[in-house]
Amino acid sequence: MADLLKKSEMKPGTVAEGGTMAKLYTGSWRTYCPVTDFEKCVHCMMCWICCPDSAILVKEGKKVGTDMQYCKGCGVCAAVCPTDAITMRLESEMGPDERKG
């Protein structure tokens, strides 16, 4: 905790900067990791609507992956996918390059 601010350096009651959630890596809570088969994905955006963490990444109206900083691996996206394009895999058995959602 050596790099953390001391009490005397902190503004009372608030954090003296905005956007501090961006520094949190809550994706570390994940056990299962979503994997999207883009051959099957029809970009219906059901996963985007239902994701409780707003972690579905979209570019120009198309799903491009999942934000692994916030995805908790709950599996809602896989459950609602009408084309079964998303599978949940045990993350400990996956390589770092495979964790794209």
Added chain:
Amino acid sequence: MGERMALTGNDSAAYALKQINPDVVAAYPITPQTELMHKFAEYVADGEVVTEFVPVESEHSAMSAAIGASLAGARSCTATSSQGLALMWEMLYIAASCRCPIVMPVVNRALSGPINIHCDHSDGMGARDSGWIQLYCENCQESYDNTIQAIRIAEHPDVRTPVMVCLDGFILSHTLEALEVMDDGVVRQFIGDYRPAGSLLDVDHPETFGAFSLQNYYFEFKKQQVDAMAGVPAIIEEIGEQYGKLTGRSYGLLDPYRCDDADVILVGLGSTMGTAKQAADDLRADEGLKCGALKVRSFRPFPGEQLRRLLKDGAAVGILDRAISFGLGGPLFHEVRSACGGAATMLNFIYGLGGRDLSLDGIKDLFRALSEAKATGHAEPVERYVGVRE
């Protein structure tokens, strides 16, 4: 000098709020506080204040709205009683930890159950660890005076901590009393403009309000609250003295009455202490019993050191508690005894729960019981439930 008016405790606090003219007031009705905000709503409707009045759907929402407004940079107030304060509970801690200088009259009433609308201090005692400052009022003049001073205390740059102004339900809230009020301009000058430490709406200087903070920072935020509270006693005294210069009514942390040469002293909170002062006068005149009364105005922060100095001379001390910490006894008693080291004869009189009256004669009996305990050395039982049919 100000104007003399006849006001109830509720109306005197509402009148103070009118003169404070807060930016935002959010409130929900609950007996016996209802008339306080009813009166304030009249001031809003009549255009006597510029306050944004938010009638919310619960006390949890009232405190939430007051916190949101406070973080947005508004001077914010609310008021409540009993179950309403209990419903605010989780938000009380958030107001204190976000350092929102909210001022809230709390019209003290028993907590259910059994359901009861009358005065005791179990609501206030339930919130004593929430990080709020608590001032207790003896009469309707004090509910006016304390509400105005509470703004200065809460908003002091070294404090930035919310304040409860506690006044006894019905006994004060619904009792008409002749009291003195200041001119609006004098109050405005005394409290000054509110200068928030930051604002949710200041997009040029973004901050994180209500932050998520875990093992890494939570403890430091809590210690900041401890440090701020440690400085509050001196600030309460300083503001109470300034208020005295303005009005002739000075305030401190404690209000000792004829304690200097007293053999027996009753310590307590709120309206009962007015009766205790009268009982002390009567017993000194009629029975030659040297009685004193010591009112605790600031229960949080608790002025333990100041109490210890006032009670050091070996007088027998009776502590009046209008609340119970089940499995412990009276909360005020245990804090006073802890501050004083337990050397003197001390009795705990638990009284008045659910609004049961403690009369002038009843208080005289307590002074006599103290005197007997001191004379005989028999202080058992220490914990005494006044007037309970066993």
